[in-house]
Amino acid sequence: MLRVAVVGSGPAGVYTAEALLRYGGEVLLDVIDGLPAPFGLVRYGVAPDHPRTQSISATLAAVLQQPSVRFLGNVHIGSDLKLEEMRDHYDAVVVATGAAVDRHLDVPGEDLPGSVSATDLVAWYCGHPDTPPDLFRLDARSVAVVGAGNVAGDVARMLASSPEELRATDVADHVLAAFSASTVEDVHLIARRGPAQAKFTTRELRELGDLAEADVLVDPADLELDDVSRELLTSNAGARRNVDVLRGWAETPPAGRPRRVHLHFFAKPIALTGDGRVEGIQLERTAFGPDGSLKGTGEQRELPVQLVVRAVGYRSLPLPGLPFDAEAGVVPHKDGRVCLDGAPVPGAYVAGWAKRGPTGVIGTNKHDARETVRSLLEDVPSLTPAPQRDPDTILRLLAERGVQVVDWAGWAAVDAAELERGRAQGRPRIKITDRAELLRLSRQ
Ligand code: NAP
Secondary structure (H helix, E strand, C coil), X not given: CEEEEEECCCHHHHHHHHHHCCCCCCEEEEEECCCCCCXXXXXXXXXXXXXXXXXHHHHHHHHHCCXXXXXEECCCECCCECHHXXXXXXXXXXXXXXXXXXXXXXXXXXXXXXXXXXXHHHHHHCCCCCCXXXXXXXXXXXXXXXXXXHHHHHHHHHHHCCHHHHHCCCCCHHHHHHHHCCCCCEEEEECCCCHHHCCCCHHHHHHHHHCCCXXXXXXXXXXXXXXXXXXXXXXXXXXXXXXXXXXXXXXXXXXXXXXXXXXXXXXXXEEEECCCCCCEEEEEEEEECCXXXXXXXXXXXXXECCEEEECCCEECCCCCCCCCECCCCECCXXXXXXXXXXXXXXXXXXCCHHHHCCCCCCCHHHHHHHHHHHHHHHHXXXXXXXXXXXXXXXXXXXXHCXXXXXXXXXXXXXXXXXXHHHHXXXXXXXCCCCHXXXXXXXXX
16 A cells, blocks of 8 residues: 655645545555644635635545545644654655745845734734734734735735625634724735736736725826836736726726725835834835836835735745755755755655745646656655554554644534534634644544
8 A cells, every 4th residue: 555645734735635546556645734724725825705715625625535535633744743754654755835934025124013924914814823813903004015916915905804894704703803993094005016017816906996995096107008018918918907907996086985905016115114113114116127127216205104014925944854945945856756966855745835936826736736646656666665554653653742633523523613603603604723722622
């Protein structure tokens, strides 16, 4: 029987497991996650007001419930179990741990209180157990969200949503309370390049205009396109659609709603200012030079804001015992085979954002996982079989170390409790965020 461990139960890990189930021979897969709950970014990254995307968890759950798959939650690779030790129990290990930390702006003032990463804010409003409930108080009037990707769009939309809109989601009680008490009136989305270069997908961009209590404001001058942007629009239908949506907003006078989302293009943050905490963000106007590269024009202005959210991309963290390309922020690989100095490390594979960086949508991981699994299955004849063949040995080892493994039945108990709490308040689900409570419920 082939024994494979997949580290990470987000889309990349579960699509890897799904592809491995197509292996012709007998296989037993352990999908291991450091959190007591499965689904990775589908649970802890997808915006709460995106129920359709969240529902992908049902597809992932179907894989994790297969008889040849075991979900081992609350097992941290590195501290509870070392990667090297896993080779005693598994013929192959696939790392699908994603990209857990944020990129930086590298500007003065970035470390002032009031400057936060989207990674933390998203984790908090998605109820990540490692995020304290009181991490955020939304007591700013004006917020800058730096970045023009879907994460920035999610954050801006969440901050401009009304409490009623958020009641229809699964956010934890303390998150709903914080948003209900929010004083945020103006959300400034800051894009360092132009509207044609924004990375929002059009559906997500449009959603800003669907908010019940927020107007969207775009300066028509930002839509006077330069040659570089005009050229891009001829070949990029997504960019054309985005610019059309933005034009629509630029031509629409605000309706006087209580909140506003302002989109600023060609605005590069050069400093965060404030005495002891963030009071403003300094921006420099940018423009494309004749060679197509982005340059600062020297024209500066300051926006008064009390909170700055950096949504400028994620990067992976190295996993002890696994090669890591610190510059690219990914695990070096060839077709999913982990490589050290260009040579494959026997039995080690990588999938998802840890492999290709934080790009693409959830579905992108399907194709990516298939490539990794193709490599793994090609290698099966030459894999060194793990010495421990009894699948229960790993469970005994973890129990001896005092690790409370959350299996599928344990997660199902948590799932039922969250749905029940939601029903009691007429909401779809209410997330439970406290790790101790998640573990207690999973024991029932
Ligand atoms: P992203 O799409 O790469 O966007 C990052 C943004 O940050 C870009 O606009 C980038 O500008 C900007 N940026 C980078 N460094 C900067 C700097 N120093 N100063 C100012 N701006 C800077 O990344 P993301 O938004 O984190 O999303 C990650 C992936 O998850 C993407 O593939 C995204 O589509 C996906 N995702 C999808 C959804 C959804 O489908 N609803 C939701 C969330 C995330 P430049 O373009 O100029 O570099």
